[in-house]
Amino acid sequence: MKIAVLGAGSWGTAIARLLANKGHDLVMYTNSKDQYKVLQESKENPDYLPGISLPQNLSYTLNLACVEEAEVIVLAVPTSACREVLGKIKEYSLKEDAVLVNLAKGIENKSLKRVSEISKEILGDLPFVCLSGPSHAEEVAKDIPTCVTVACQDMSYAYKIQNIFSTKNFRVYTNHDLVGVELGGALKNIIALAAGISDGLQFGDNTKAALMTRGMYEISKLAIEMGGNPQTFHGLAGMGDLIVTCTSMHSRNRRCGILIGQGLSVEEASHEVGMVVEGIKTTKSAYDLAKKLSVDMPITNKLYGVLYEGKNPLEAVKILMARDSKDEIEEVFFL
Numbered sequence: 001m002k003i004a005v006l007g008a009g010s011w012g013t014a015i016a017r018l019l020a021n022k023g024h025d026l027v028m029y030t031n032s033k034d035q036y037k038v039l040q041e042s043k044e045n046p047d048y049l050p051g052i053s054l055p056q057n058l059s060y061t062l063n064l065a066c067v068e069e070a071e072v073i074v075l076a077v078p079t080s081a082c083r084e085v086l087g088k089i090k091e092y093s094l095k096e097d098a099v100l101v102n103l104a105k106g107i108e109n110k111s112l113k114r115v116s117e118i119s120k121e122i123l124g125d126l127p128f129v130c131l132s133g134p135s136h137a138e139e140v141a142k143d144i145p146t147c148v149t150v151a152c153q154d155m156s157y158a159y160k161i162q163n164i165f166s167t168k169n170f171r172v173y174t175n176h177d178l179v180g181v182e183l184g185g186a187l188k189n190i191i192a193l194a195a196g197i198s199d200g201l202q203f204g205d206n207t208k209a210a211l212m213t214r215g216m217y218e219i220s221k222l223a224i225e226m227g228g229n230p231q232t233f234h235g236l237a238g239m240g241d242l243i244v245t246c247t248s249m250h251s252r253n254r255r256c257g258i259l260i261g262q263g264l265s266v267e268e269a270s271h272e273v274g275m276v277v278e279g280i281k282t283t284k285s286a287y288d289l290a291k292k293l294s295v296d297m298p299i300t301n302k303l304y305g306v307l308y309e310g311k312n313p314l315e316a317v318k319i320l321m322a323r324d325s326k327d328e329i330e331e332v333f334f335l
């Protein structure tokens with residue numbers, strides 16, 4: 001199978017390695033000449049996945065025309081770059097049976113669109129599959145057992161991608177709830193940032209468990225309002241990804257939160273992490289969506305204050321704790 005991976009960050013590289021090792025014909029696209037040179041010469045990606053040697057049958061390109069040959073196009077750039085990259089892909093003539101697999105986990109600012117909606121807007125009916133679930137690149141690149149889920153409105157493409165991506169250490173489930181799977185992956189990053197801030201403030205395990213639980217409650221409420229299936233939030237793209245992102249030191253969102261909790265500014269913290277921290281932009285999108293759809297999201301709202309209005313994280317926690325007493329579960333339909 002001919003596969004093009006667009007984006008040579010940590011996740012794109014880990015997935016390209018996995019697919020090349022499985023025997024697929026792999027090319028990875030980068031828009032950086034310097035990175036291209038390093039990849040070609042060293043067969044490693046030291047800035048993103050240091051110490052991982054990449055297979056000889058993985059090739060590299062600076063030319064996006066690689067999409068013309070591909071039966072599977074893997075989108076592995078930050079959400080904020082998806083519109084630009086999809087717009088460039090539109091200039092090429094794709095194979096009739098090409099499928100797009102998106103790895104990005106976010107909601108676009110301003111348009112408040114999921115990546116599948118951006119893809120639909122730009123590329124029309126090109127089949128779109130979302131791959132999500134608890135899967136840090138650093139572990140997948142070491143073949144540590146991992147389970148993910150793939151979602152598509154047309155399940156035949158989800159099964160196709162399940163078959164292409166599955167290995168003995170990478171178990172791929174399918175899910176027909178595209179909206180829920182996309183939102184689970186995007187919204188958990190908000191809670192991971194908050195969990196990191198809690199750790200940075202040196203709060204305890206109780207605090208983090210509460211944040212994760214109440215965080216899951218509010219992100220599911222928003223996702224259900226947007227058409228997601230509540231059951232998805234019990235699964236890999238929901239609870240699974242929330243757990244891994246809120247607890248792992250691999251998580252860029254959690255690490256960024258820790259630094260903010262320790263007193264760094266948002267800019268300093270995200271610069272220090274050095275890779276995309278999707279939760280920063282997605283907090284803004286979720287804040288706007290919650291207002292638009294009248295969904296109460298207290299953790300998201302307070303995080304928005306910290307990230308965008310310079311509010312003090314410790315004060316934000318105090319305000320969250322001092323809110324009016326309430327029932328744990330408000331809506332009858334919920335979980």
Ligand SMILES: NC(=O)C1=CN([C@@H]2O[C@H](COP(=O)(O)OP(=O)(O)OC[C@H]3O[C@@H](n4cnc5c(N)ncnc54)[C@H](O)[C@@H]3O)[C@@H](O)[C@H]2O)C=CC1
Nearest residue numbers: 007008009010011012031077081103104105136137275276
């Ligand atoms: N790193 C991980 O473990 C996982 C990441 N993801 C998601 O995958 C997406 C990508 O994440 P990472 O690989 O971690 O990010 P990263 O920060 O490691 O790499 C992003 C890559 O995209 C490239 N890029 C940015 N704009 C571009 C453009 N316009 N054209 C071409 N390339 C461009 C950058 O140069 C960089 O190589 C994010 O949405 C993230 O949430 C999902 C699961 C796991």
Ligand SMILES: O=C(CO)COP(=O)(O)O
Nearest residue numbers: 133134135136251252253
């Ligand atoms: O989504 C991820 C793991 O499933 C990666 O999360 P981070 O972007 O926080 O590292």
